[in-house]
Amino acid sequence: WGIHLYEMSLTDMTLRMHLLRIPFEPLGFLNRHLKILEEQKDSDGIEKSISSFHDNAVQELEKLQLFSESFAGVDETLQEVTGILQNLSICFGKIYHNASSQTITNSFLIKVLELIKGMLEKGGRVADSKSDTLLKLHQSVNDVDLFDDPITEGMIHSLDLLEQGKEAMSQYCDKLKTFLETLSNASDWDSRQTYKFLKNAYDENAILTSASMFFGSITKTCVLLKSSIKEVESMWLELAKLREQKLDSGALYEQTIALLGQDTGFSENSLRQRADQVEELNWILDEMLGLGVQEEQRFVDELHSELIPVSDRIKALRIKESARKVELTSTKEKSEQDSIVVKSKVRKTKKSEKSSELATGNKKPTYDPFQPFQMVALKKACKEMTSSEGKMIYQVLTNTHIFFTLLNKMESSFKQGEGLENELEQDLARSKTTQEFLMNFARLKFLPNGYYSENNTPFDYNEEKRQFEVPEGVKKQLKITVSSTSSPMDIFSRLIRVLLGLDDSNTLAAIMPPQNLSIMEDDFMLKRKDRKAVEEGLQST
Numbered sequence: 001w002g003i004h005l006y007e008m009s010l011t012d013m014t015l016r017m018h019l020l021r022i023p024f025e026p027l028g029f030l031n032r033h034l035k036i037l038e039e040q041k042d043s044d045g046i047e048k049s050i051s052s053f054h055d056n057a058v059q060e061l062e063k064l065q066l067f068s069e070s071f072a073g074v075d076e077t078l079q080e081v082t083g084i085l086q087n088l089s090i091c092f093g094k095i096y097h098n099a100s101s102q103t104i105t106n107s108f109l110i111k112v113l114e115l116i117k118g119m120l121e122k123g124g125r126v127a128d129s130k131s132d133t134l135l136k137l138h139q140s141v142n143d144v145d146l147f148d149d150p151i152t153e154g155m156i157h158s159l160d161l162l163e164q165g166k167e168a169m170s171q172y173c174d175k176l177k178t179f180l181e182t183l184s185n186a187s188d189w190d191s192r193q194t195y196k197f198l199k200n201a202y203d204e205n206a207i208l209t210s211a212s213m214f215f216g217s218i219t220k221t222c223v224l225l226k227s228s229i230k231e232v233e234s235m236w237l238e239l240a241k242l243r244e245q246k247l248d249s250g251a252l253y254e255q256t257i258a259l260l261g262q263d264t265g266f267s268e269n270s271l272r273q274r275a276d277q278v279e280e281l282n283w284i285l286d287e288m289l290g291l292g293v294q295e296e297q298r299f300v301d302e303l304h305s306e307l308i309p310v311s312d313r314i315k316a317l318r319i320k321e322s323a324r325k326v327e328l329t330s331t332k333e334k335s336e337q338d339s340i341v342v343k344s345k346v347r348k349t350k351k352s353e354k355s356s357e358l359a360t361g362n363k364k365p366t367y368d369p370f371q372p373f374q375m376v377a378l379k380k381a382c383k384e385m386t387s388s389e390g391k392m393i394y395q396v397l398t399n400t401h402i403f404f405t406l407l408n409k410m411e412s413s414f415k416q417g418e419g420l421e422n423e424l425e426q427d428l429a430r431s432k433t434t435q436e437f438l439m440n441f442a443r444l445k446f447l448p449n450g451y452y453s454e455n456n457t458p459f460d461y462n463e464e465k466r467q468f469e470v471p472e473g474v475k476k477q478l479k480i481t482v483s484s485t486s487s488p489m490d491i492f493s494r495l496i497r498v499l500l501g502l503d504d505s506n507t508l509a510a511i512m513p514p515q516n517l518s519i520m521e522d523d524f525m526l527k528r529k530d531r532k533a534v535e536e537g538l539q540s541t
Contacts, residue, residue, distance in 0.1 A: 026231040034260040037253075047249040050256065057239045064233040068226070074133060075226065077126055078162075078219045084123040085169075085212035088116055089205060096202040101195035101420055109194055110183050113201065117176040120208075124169050127215070131162055161218045168211035175204055192415070199422065235259070306507060367400040369493035373541050378500070381537035382530075389523075390530045392434035393499055399435070403492050406439050410446050412466045420448050428516045434524045438495060441512070445491065451476040452485045480511040499524055501531030 033053075040049035095112055179201050189197070242255055368375045375397065382394035396402075424444040431437035451459045451468045454477055459468040470476055477485035486494075491511075497503040498520070505521050512520070526534065 025228045026235070029232050030235065030260050034257065037256065037260070041253065046253050050249050050253045053256065054239065054243045054252075057236055058243075061233065061236040061240060064229055064236060067229050068233060075219050075222045077129065078215055078222060081123045081127050081165075082212055082215040082219060084119055084126075085208055085215060088119055089208045089212060092116060092202060092205055092208070096198060097422075097426070099195060099198055101192045101423055104191050104194050104198065106183055106187055106189050106194050109198055109201075110180060113176050113180055113183070117173055117180070120169050120173050120176070124166060124173070127162065127166050127169075131166070161215075161221075165211045165215045165218070168207045172204065172207045172211075175207075176201075192420070195420075195423075302506065303510065367404045367489070367492070369400065369489070369496045374538060377537040377541045378534065381533045385526075385530050385533065387527060387530055389434070389526050392524065393496075393526065395433075396435050396438065396496070396499075400492075402435060403438055403442055404488060406442050407446060407488055410443070411451070411468060414447075414450055414461055414466075414468075424448070425513050425516060428513075429519055431519075431523075434499065437520065437524055438492070441491075441495065441516075442488075445478045445480060445511075449479045452479050453477060454485060456483060456485055486511075499526065500534050501526045501528075502534070 037049060037053050040052065043049075044052070092112075179197070183197065186193070186197075238259055239256065242252060242259065245252075247255065370378060379394065379397050382390050382397060385391065385394065421444070424440070424447060428437065428440040428444055431440050449458065450461060451470065453459060453474060456479070458479075459470055459476070461467075462469050468476065475487050477487055478491060480486050480491065494503070494508065498505050498508055505517060505525065508517055508520075
């Protein structure tokens with residue numbers, strides 16, 4: 001989609017360059033004819049040159065009037081197509097964002113897609129009704145050679161955009177037909193499968209946006225071409241009136257020169273408009289090739305630097321795990337008594353390295369993301385806060401088990417939920433409290449995929465036991481990005497550290513949608529005064 005968006009922006013810039021030049025065509029048209037008349041006067045004399053000039057002007061006026069008639073209704077028709085596409089895109093978006101994976105039905109989705117297909121087919125027929133007109137106009141412009149290159153280029157550009165827009169609509173219609181065929185043979189789908197299919201159809205919706213942009217561009221081009229031709233036509237009508245006055249050659253020449261050289265009132269206002277358009281074009285160029293790209297590169301560099309220590313830790317863990325496997329293999333060759341001793345040591349080693357998610361022996365499980373003495377200091381600091389953010393984080397710190405209890409409950413009733421991400425992101429954005437935000441984030445990372453291993457492989461789910469089949473000694477991981485996983489405790493700790501202001505929020509950029517991260521910063525993250533209290537509390541330990 002990024003490449004597609006870049007190509008659309010490039011098309012938009014090309015159009016804007018044509019739109020900058022086309023309105024100046026009447027001025028150039030008059031100047032060219034003025035120069036021709038003066039050259040003919042020097043070579044053929046006033047009488048012959050002015051007579052020949054006005055004879056040609058009569059023929060040109062007929063062609064200009066033909067162009068004006070051909071242009072009638074083109075811009076209105078293409079604007080209608082643009083409106084159809086824009087409305088379809090908006091309506092489809094509303095349907096998708098309001099749909100629920102719990103209630104959407106197969107029959108409802110079929111009706112939606114059939115409606116969209118019907119509207120697209122109507123738009124295609126409307127566009128076809130004017131494509132022949134534009135093609136004839138282009139041929140006529142080439143034949144008469146009246147205009148400067150930008151007019152011809154503008155016509156070619158419009159025809160290219162028209163074909164691209166029609167092709168985009170046709171492609172999406174074909175996709176919709178395929179979608180409808182699949183749905184008609186899937187009457188037994190449940191709501192979750194149907195919602196996932198809706199998401200696939202909506203993901204292809206970018207084609208409608210592209211087609212809408214194409215037809216909007218054609219409309220702008222046609223409006224300006226029509227306006228420019230009309231302006232020239234009005235001047236040639238004035239020339240016709242001069243000819244009808246039966247003036248002598250000298251007087252006709254002087255008045256023709258005066259008419260061609262007069263200020264049409266075009267200059268000041270239109271130049272100001274063109275200057276604004278140049279600024280707009282510069283802005284687009286800057287977004288595509290300037291500051292926008294620099295900002296993206298800066299973000300990539302920062303992300304890379306943040307990931308370096310993570311990569312180092314992963315390498316260290318892999319080395320450690322390899323060494324452990326070698327040690328376990330070698331112990332099998334020893335005596336039974338030695339084997340028991342070694343296994344005891346291995347168990348002790350595992351216990352010492354195990355996360356604070358689960359305590360050992362008969363101790364009550366603990367889910368605190370910090371050491372006990374640090375938790376005491378943090379709770380004390382947050383308890384004294386008067387801000388809503390401070391009160392909410394205090395509730396989280398005194399009930400850290402809720403995040404993990406929710407994961408256990410979801411595991412016991414797990415159903416594969418791929419395609420739920422959009423709905424879960426909306427739930428996350430609607431969170432009212434910090435605790436609710438953390439719980440919704442747990443749902444976002446668990447429900448679509450379940451538990452994974454450290455090497456990014458999903459665990460099988462045992463329907464009878466209502467739990468994932470996780471080998472003994474292996475930690476459950478949540479999928480946080482396409483290519484990485486992390487333990488629930490690690491995720492919980494990262495979230496809490498950011499909420500307390502101990503880590504920058506950018507450390508979560510890779511695992512949390514930008515809109516949700518912004519909401520977290522604004523609504524739940526401690527403000528400066530409270531962050532200072534947290535730092536002082538930890539320093540006192």
